[in-house]
Amino acid sequence: MSNENRKNKQIEEFRTDDRDKKMTTNQGTKVSEDEFSLKAGERGPTLMEDFHFREKMTHFDHERIPERIVHARGFAAHGEFQPYESMKDYTKADFLQDPSKKTPVFVRFSTVQGSKGSAETVRDARGFATKFYTEEGNFDLVGNNIPVFFIQDAIKFPDLVHALKPEPHNEMPQGASAHDTFWDFIANNQESAHMVMWAMSDRAIPRSFRMMEGFGVHTFRFVNDKGEAHFIKWHWKPVLGTHSLVWDEAQKISGKDPDFHRGDLYDAIENGDYPEFELGVQIIKEEDEFNFDFDVLDPTKLWPEEDVPVKKIGKMTLNRNVDNVFAETEQVAFHPGHVVPGIDFTNDPLLQGRLFSYTDTQLIRLGGPNFHELPINRPVCPFHNNQRDGYNRMTINKGPVAYHKNSMADNTPATSSPEEGGFEHYQEKVEGRKVRKRSDSFKDHFSQATLFWNSMSDPEKEHIKEAFSFELGKLSSEDIQQQVVDMFANVSLELAQEVAENVGVEVPKEGGSNVTKASPALSQENTNKLPHTRKVGVIVAEGFNGQEVTSVIEALKKAEVEPEIISNKLGTIKGTDGEELEADHTFLTGESVLFDALYAAGSKSMDKKFQQDALYFLKEALAHYKPIGATHEGVDLLKKAGIDDGLGVVINDDLKSYVKEFVAAIAEHRHWDREIV
Ligand code: HDE
Numbered sequence: 001m002s003n004e005n006r007k008n009k010q011i012e013e014f015r016t017d018d019r020d021k022k023m024t025t026n027q028g029t030k031v032s033e034d035e036f037s038l039k040a041g042e043r044g045p046t047l048m049e050d051f052h053f054r055e056k057m058t059h060f061d062h063e064r065i066p067e068r069i070v071h072a073r074g075f076a077a078h079g080e081f082q083p084y085e086s087m088k089d090y091t092k093a094d095f096l097q098d099p100s101k102k103t104p105v106f107v108r109f110s111t112v113q114g115s116k117g118s119a120e121t122v123r124d125a126r127g128f129a130t131k132f133y134t135e136e137g138n139f140d141l142v143g144n145n146i147p148v149f150f151i152q153d154a155i156k157f158p159d160l161v162h163a164l165k166p167e168p169h170n171e172m173p174q175g176a177s178a179h180d181t182f183w184d185f186i187a188n189n190q191e192s193a194h195m196v197m198w199a200m201s202d203r204a205i206p207r208s209f210r211m212m213e214g215f216g217v218h219t220f221r222f223v224n225d226k227g228e229a230h231f232i233k234w235h236w237k238p239v240l241g242t243h244s245l246v247w248d249e250a251q252k253i254s255g256k257d258p259d260f261h262r263g264d265l266y267d268a269i270e271n272g273d274y275p276e277f278e279l280g281v282q283i284i285k286e287e288d289e290f291n292f293d294f295d296v297l298d299p300t301k302l303w304p305e306e307d308v309p310v311k312k313i314g315k316m317t318l319n320r321n322v323d324n325v326f327a328e329t330e331q332v333a334f335h336p337g338h339v340v341p342g343i344d345f346t347n348d349p350l351l352q353g354r355l356f357s358y359t360d361t362q363l364i365r366l367g368g369p370n371f372h373e374l375p376i377n378r379p380v381c382p383f384h385n386n387q388r389d390g391y392n393r394m395t396i397n398k399g400p401v402a403y404h405k406n407s408m409a410d411n412t413p414a415t416s417s418p419e420e421g422g423f424e425h426y427q428e429k430v431e432g433r434k435v436r437k438r439s440d441s442f443k444d445h446f447s448q449a450t451l452f453w454n455s456m457s458d459p460e461k462e463h464i465k466e467a468f469s470f471e472l473g474k475l476s477s478e479d480i481q482q483q484v485v486d487m488f489a490n491v492s493l494e495l496a497q498e499v500a501e502n503v504g505v506e507v508p509k510e511g512g513s514n515v516t517k518a519s520p521a522l523s524q525e526n527t528n529k530l531p532h533t534r535k536v537g538v539i540v541a542e543g544f545n546g547q548e549v550t551s552v553i554e555a556l557k558k559a560e561v562e563p564e565i566i567s568n569k570l571g572t573i574k575g576t577d578g579e580e581l582e583a584d585h586t587f588l589t590g591e592s593v594l595f596d597a598l599y600a601a602g603s604k605s606m607d608k609k610f611q612q613d614a615l616y617f618l619k620e621a622l623a624h625y626k627p628i629g630a631t632h633e634g635v636d637l638l639k640k641a642g643i644d645d646g647l648g649v650v651i652n653d654d655l656k657s658y659v660k661e662f663v664a665a666i667a668e669h670r671h672w673d674r675e676i677v
Contacts, residue, residue, distance in 0.1 A: 025055055065330070066365050067116040070161055071127045073175075074110030075209070075262035076329040077269055079318035081105050081132060081279065087313055090230055090283065091222035093342030095134040096313065104133045105316055106376065108332055109209040109261070113164055114175030119254035120261040121245060122175035123204045123467065125195075128214035128236060129334045130316070133380040136421060140338040141234055142358070146203055147215035147302045150192040152442050154353015160185060160192075175254075178474035187483035191442070193449040193491060194300050200467035201452075202244035202460060202524060207596075207669075208264045210275040210533075211243040218336075218351040219296045221344040222283070223426050231289065231296055231346065233303055235280035235310050241528030243669050247466060249593045249624045256591045266321055271562075273533045274319045280310035294448065295441035299350040301448055305521035328376045333362040341418070344426040367391050384413040449491040450513040455522040459672035465495060469502035481505045531667040532560040536629075537585070537595035539566050539614050541603035545632055546575030548655065549601045552631065553581075555659040556599075561666055563599070566590045566617070568610050576603075587613035592620035597627040597666045600634030615641050622649075625674050627665035631658065647674045 023031045031052055038050035046053065068074075080102045087096040095103040110127035111120060126145040131138055150160050163185030166172050173179055177199065186192050198204065206212045216234030223229045245253065253260045268275055282303050284296060294301040322328040335358035336351065345351060362371050368391030371377055386402045401409040416422035456464065468488070472481045482505045489496035489511030500507040520526050536556060540549060556563045567573050567583040574580055584590070592598065598621045600614065619641055621628055629650045630638050638644075638651065645651040648671030652658035665671070 025052055026059070065367065068110075068365065069361065070112050071110040071129075072116040073114050073118050073120065074108045074127065074329060075265060075325075076106060076108035076322055076332065077265060077275075077318040078320040078322065079105050079107065079274070079316055081314055081316045083279075083314035084312065087222070088224065090224055090232075090281075091342035092225040093134070093139070093222075093340050094136045095132055095139070095340070096342070104380065105318075106131045106133070106328070106332060107316070107318060108329060108334070109212075109265070111175065113177065118175040119258040121205060121250040121253045123177065123199070123247070123250070123471075124175065125199060125204060126206060126209070126212055128212065130214075130236075131332065131334060131338075131377075134340055135381050136340040137381060137383075138338045138377075138379050139340045139343060140334045140336060141214075141216055142334045142336045142354075143214045143216045143234060143236070145206065145212040145214055146195060146198040147213075147217060147233075147235075148195050148198065148448070149217055149299045149350060150186075150195045151189065151350065152191050152298060152300055152438065153349045154351075154357070156189065157350075157353065157357070160189075173474075176474075178471040180475050180477050180480055183472065183475055183480050183484050184477070187480060187487050190445045190487055191300050193445045193487065194452065196488075197449045197452045197464065197491065200464045200471070201456070202463050203242075204467075205245045205247060205250040206261075207243040207245050208240075209261050210265060210268060211238050211240050213237060213242050214277065215302075218299050218348045219346045220351075221346060221426055222281070223342055223344050227427075229286055229344065229426050229428075231284040231286065233282040233308075235282070236277040236316070237280055237310070237312065239276040239278065239315075239528065240530055240532060241669075242524050243527070244524065246624050246670070247463070247470065252591070252593045257594060260594070265318075268533055269318060269321050271533075273560075274317045276318075277316045278312045279314045279316060280312045282308040282310055284308060294444070295439065297346055297348045297439075298442045299348055300442075300445065304451070304517075304519040306519055310521075327374075331366060331371070331374050332376045333358075333366060333371045333374075335359060335362070339423075341421060341423050347428075347430070370394065386413075446490040446513060447515050450515040451517055451519060452522055453492045453495065454516065454518040455520060457523050457525040457672075460523060460525070461495075465498050465502075468495070468499040472499060472503045478505060486511075529667045529669060531663050534561050534596040534666050535594070536561055536563045536597045536599055536666065537566045537590060537592070537617070538563045538581075538599045538601055539617065539634070540573055540575075540581055540583075540601045541567060541606045541610050542573055543603040543605040544573065544575045544579075544581070544601050545603065546577035546579035548631055549575060550579045550581070551655060552599065552601070552629075552659060555655075556663070559659070559663045561597075561663060564590075564595070568613065587617065592617040593624065595621070595626070596669075597621070597629065597662075599662070600628065600630040600637050602630075602633035602637050604633055606633065606637070611637060611640070618643065622674070625670035625672055627662065627668065627671065629658070629662040629665070631655070647671045 023034060037046045037053040039046050082102050083096050083099050085099055107130045111122060111124045113124050114122060128143045128145055130141045163181045164177060166174055167179060167181050186196055214236030219231050219233060221229045222232050289296055337355040370390050370392045373394045386404055388397060388402045405411050418424040472484055475481050481503050485496050485500045485505055486508055489508040493512035496508050496511060553563045564584040565581050566585045568587060570583050570586055572580050573583055598618055600618060614637060618628060622643060627648045635651050643649055648665045650662045650665050652661060
């Protein structure tokens with residue numbers, strides 16, 4: 001949706017919402033004047049008794065709440081989840097029993113490092129937190145778009161975050177890990193190696209929230225109605241496939257459209273292109289716990305999908321935007337400890353610490369213990385207990401009894417047995433000495449980092465080398481650069497050597513890994529490739545080839561690609577045969593980086609300035625490996641810039657096969673082969 005359409009739609013919604021309502025104070029008194037405060041005389045001082053002014057200003061003064069310490073910048077949507085089949089054999093979770101049952105969900109996507117107003121396309125992990133409003137209570141799957149984490153024990157989280165956030169003496173840089181303290185932490189906490197490989201890969205610059213995988217990271221448990229447990233890992237697989245931006249493009253979008261990801265999600269939902277994600281689980285039997293070359297409790301390890309397949313168990317569809325970002329997206333309170341019967345924890349020491357942290361953070365952020373009463377956090381099933389009072393209590397509890405056990409209220413609310421749906425913790429046997437130690441089984445920090453590296457395609461490897469070279473290139477400490485290069489020589493000597501060359505530190509001579517295994521599922525080369533909802537910028541000038549251009553646009557729409565018109569001015573652009581197109585963007589308001597592909601239509605009457613602007617767009621798209629299409633005058637334009645067909649550049653006079661070829665090139669996402677030429 002163009003900005004203009006978005007604006008009009010919002011104005012329309014706003015009008016219908018507030019129509020026929022009179023303005024009142026919060027106490028319900030009708031307001032007679034909202035522009036002028038109460039004064040003693042027209043030019044006199046404002047009076048204290050102006051309760052309307054004081055209420056309005058006080059409320060405004062208190063409008064902000066503390067932003068999340070991490071994941072502050074987020075955007076969310078509502079939707080529903082439906083299982084494919086009953087998971088009864090593995091879990092008794094009610095929402096996973098019946099394929100006809102739909103469960104409402106609320107999903108918040110986020111970046112980690114930046115503050116609430118930061119740009120969205122920075123290099124960072126993305127949060128992918130889902131609240132399932134099940135009939136047995138809320139289940140929160142609070143995951144990321146990367147399947148492993150930087151650290152193995154929760155006690156190190158404050159250190160990690162202090163190192164990652166802007167440096168405290170000058171509060172720079174915003175939304176970026178390319179600074180000394182972050183890399184100092186990495187080099188001195190080497191369990192981070194695997195996650196850093198992901199963070200330096202294309203995964204950390206997603207094209208869209210709709211095109212990211214999600215992972216629960218930790219090992220959880222499914223427990224069935226017989227009390228039998230299985231270890232599981234959660235996955236979200238986007239139906240549109242997993243796709244990324246390129247780094248140069250991501251940085252430019254940060255300036256041109258800092259709201260790029262939220263705009264993309266919002267527009268997709270408004271247009272009825274509902275984002276879909278399949279829920280998957282990897283399942284390991286309890287008796288196989290020790291049959292792997294990693295510890296299933298170690299959150300820096302993934303389970304290669306080729307060894308433990310992902311079973312797709314249902315689909316989530318996001319189909320409704322929020323009505324109010326503060327009330328919903330900002331006030332939503334996720335917590336990995338919000339589970340329902342049939343889902344349980346493991347002793348992953350990172351997970352165990354999270355189980356404490358999330359409620360604690362909501363207490364300060366949402367101002368007290370009653371945040372579960374906010375509309376977005378309320379379970380859809382009834383909830384009753386003896387908790388009372390506290391800041392912002394909304395429930396009006398009746399009667400004198402607020403304790404258990406009691407006789408005055410017949411011992412209600414009563415507890416439930418497991419058969420009646422009461423949550424029973426999995427009775428895992430635990431025994432051990434009290435120690436502060438890393439288990440020996442948690443000490444291999446590099447094998448899976450190399451597994452990830454081995455699994456990358458050549459262009460993906462190039463991007464990782466460039467990302468390391470960028471990040472380390474921004475450091476002021478040569479010592480840290482050297483430490484990092486030496487650390488990653490344990491992952492790949494080739495990677496470390498090239499990065500060392502690029503940043504001008506001593507090139508490591510020894511290192512490398514004897515891990516040769518690869519997991520093809522980790523490469524984005526092997527993801528779903530579809531043209532749907534891709535944005536194509538159509539460059540047209542006054543006097544464009546009427547029939548040809550409009551029929552290409554229609555054919556693109558049929559293929560569910562989204563063409564948007566770019567010209568040198570807004571308003572109506574006339575074609576040769578009386579056809580008219582409305583420009584959505586100009587060369588000033590649009591930008592090459594904001595499109596997935598460009599179609600150069602042009603016209604016979606393009607002036608020099610038009611040609612210059614159009615070529616700037618086209619060359620940038622070319623440099624970002626994007627598909628480019630052209631017909632007639634557009635082809636001449638491309639030729640002027642020395643752009644020939646092939647490798648995602650589609651030039652064809654036969655309109656039918658042209659559109660087919662162009663759509664196929666769009667589905668491919670990027671044409672990395674250009675890089676190798
Ligand atoms: Fe979080 N994390 N985290 N985290 N996390 C928060 O909770 C924390 C971790 C994740 O959209 C905070 O409400 C600790 C892993 C997401 O509202 C806080 C540790 C994963 C979100 C917190 C971790 C996540 C958060 C800040 C290490 C992926 C945003 C605000 C033990 C599986 C949720 C808040 C949203 C948010 C603590 C590590 C995901 C401070 C202590 C691993 C998606 O409670």
